[in-house]
Amino acid sequence: MAHLLTPAPVAAQHMVRMRLAIMRNSLRGDDASNLTAGVSLGVLLAIGTIAVAVLWPAYLPLTLAGWLSGWIFGPLLFGGGSEALRPEYFSMLPATPRQVAVALLAGAFAGPAPAVNLLALMSLPVYGWRFGPVGVLVGLVAAVSTLIIMVMISRVFVALIGLFVRSRLTATTVGVLIGTAIALCSNGWALAAALGGTDTAAWFETVFRVLPSGWGVAAVEASWPLALAILVAGAGVIGLLLAVWARLLSRRVVSAVRGGVPSRRGTPRPLPATTSGARITAAKELRAWWRDLVRIQLLATAFSYAIVTPLLLLAIDAWIMVPFTGLIAIVMAASSSANLYGADGTALWLTLMTPGAERSDVRGRQLAWLLAVGPPAVLLSLAGTLVSGESWAWPWVLGLLPALLGGGAGLIVLLGVTSLVPGTDPHKRGGNPLSTGADESAETGIAWLVLIAVPTTALPAAGAILYHPLAGIAAGLLTGALSMWGFGRIAYRRLESRGIELLNLMKHGPAPTPDKPTTADLPVQHRIGVMICHLIAWLPLFPQGVAPLFMKIFGVEGPSWFLALHLPSMWQWPTIIAMIATGLLMYGYAFLIPMRLSSSSTAPTS
Amino acid sequence: MPTTREPALRTTGLRKVFGDHVAVDDVDLTVPAGSFYGLVGPNGSGKTTTLAMSVGLLRPDAGSAEIFGVDVWRDTVRAKELIGVLPDGNAMPERLTGREVLTYLGLLRGMEPAVVAERADELLRVLELDSAERTLVIEYSTGMRKKIGLAIALLHAPRLLVLDEPFEAVDPVSAATIRTILRRFAGNGGSVIISSHVMALVEQLCDHVGVISDGRVVAAGPLADVRGGGSLDDAFVDLVGARTGGAEGLAWLTS
Structure with a gap:
């Protein structure tokens, strides 16, 4: 044979170089500066982790679990994880999947995130110092193996999602997982308080040492034979994860990825025969809500967060949030719907080429969003208030419900056209079916903006409720209707005047100025x-x-x-x-x- | 009211600059009403940018475009009633089936539901997309995407069709179907503009051509005038001053 297979270490080296070259070439302007800021923030957090190891060692396993959850949920929340080196690029190389996986893994480490994480893991040898030189040594080895395990878990997780999210059920499951995780992060303290009082309780210590992120701490604290056993087990897990990842990669390369399309049976129901532009767009949008796995996952995340949060507080017998389940769901659903124009990509050209369609498009999207989010939110609100027995909450729920629904329906289209974050056109996406390819930090910024802005639209209603319950309900209905009508009007006016610029923003990215x-x-x-x-x-x-x-x-x-x-x-x-x-x-x-x-x-x- | 005496498309001094790169530089084109016009040029010469500015999908830095005498940038709504467009590579309402896309856009244009249903049915059948009744557009092949794009452009029976690379990635049988449809459209008084870099195709279909190179029009007019005595291929290579490569190097490949 003319060409021998490149030996593994050399292939890994090439992969690292390739990854760095891609990173260098893609770092222009905003990206480079984002990276600097991100890395600086990461380094601060890493130094904080080391400080925890020195000052409050009891919390080290918990802190490291935070880093692990970042590796797992980061790629989910922020797009498809690093896909700079796609396995598809190497599918025609004469190498086994395992060889490709090892080389890709090496490439995965050539980036700022693993380096920052390694710095954070230096907390392990620092913590080991308390146990003498052996502790430091064990800590060092554990730091490296923990880093590899964290990166591998992240990769396997992303690969699993890329391969198996093909149906509404799996998309919903991922959404529920994310929603629950966010709820746990923000209100998990209630559960902890209910379960065992103090954070240094025995169960607490055990849980966070059993997680892969805590094995290092466990090894440092253990006697040296046990520590050795833990480290060897860690190496075994790395081997296992690598084998799983290699299999997933080889399956991904030979399976057709079709941008997250659920399977269908039967001929679809015909669109309504109407000449109302808003209604026909709403019919189209409702089909998108039902057929687009990204949207299904976003709604599942919003609603599961809204349901899990009050449930967690029930652990400490606090029923106060239960009536507001539906309201939380509305705000969360609005925050994940604010970039729908960006997610649809250059399909906007059809709206622009159809005379006078901008208004129908905006109104139709508002209507569809109300129909997708409204009924379950109303149901949750009524049921929650009834079940909780918190009768004082009725005026609040009934007044804020229409205010928030209208505010959400107004703001999502307004921000959709004023703060659009361009993504990858749906038919050109690959890999992760739940990723739109949009700039994650910008998308997150919009989501936060909605989280603030939508409740703000309900402030007049809240004030009126304090004055008189009936006035509150009237104010809620009025401000809701006004927000939806007014913000929608600004949105379609904007779409009429600047639609072409939005289209070209999605086609070519931001204009170089x-x-x-x-x-x-x-x-x-x-x-x-x-x-x-x-x-x-x-x-x-x-x-x-x-x-x-x-x-x-x-x-x-x-x-x-x-x-x-x-x-x-x-x-x-x-x-x-x-x-x-x-x-x-x-x-x-x-x-x-x-x-x-x-x-x-x-x-x-x- | 637009009259048939007005050219189907007239651009005057169209110009577009991206960063430091002048993509389209002072382009004047006149497409006579009823003509089948081929816009040809090498890759990256500015064909797509010119067409996008002509139909109202890209705002020009300077210049103007008129469709049957209607200024595209001043009277946008009326201009858009007159044209059907197939742009290159844009997304569509991806989560709809082909029939749903046509129904949706027809109704959005304010056409009668019965008319929309009838035309959608006919278009899907003629373009052989009716077998993919359950397939969402996102699952379509590149050729199918071209065909549904063409169906969208034809749906409202426009007077001018502007098609960017309509035959790219389309199989020979479908290409023949599309050629027949376009010839019938032009034969009945419709005007067509296509962009392409396949000279044989342009020679076969078009009666007028415009040659664009480096963002400028280097030749335009009736096909016979532009190609002179030889083939359009030869005239094109002469006009754009291209040098055909591939003869040097690569010794290891042939040894």
């Missing part, structure tokens, strides 16, 4: 600040601000984890106000700083 500074030009410390604010500003605003505010107004007992309610009563109101102010300030900073920068420039577009 060299004179115009972008968020990429923000100094790195501001970018990190903006990122952190996006991540945590909701904490002071909602759970620590708005929630205790309502609890105080209604005289609900039980301080649970609301800081303000633990304080002497004279400090409670100031604390609540300070928390809300902090949250608003953080959001203001996160949104205004980048905006101020882009508006201070003169737009050279004609």
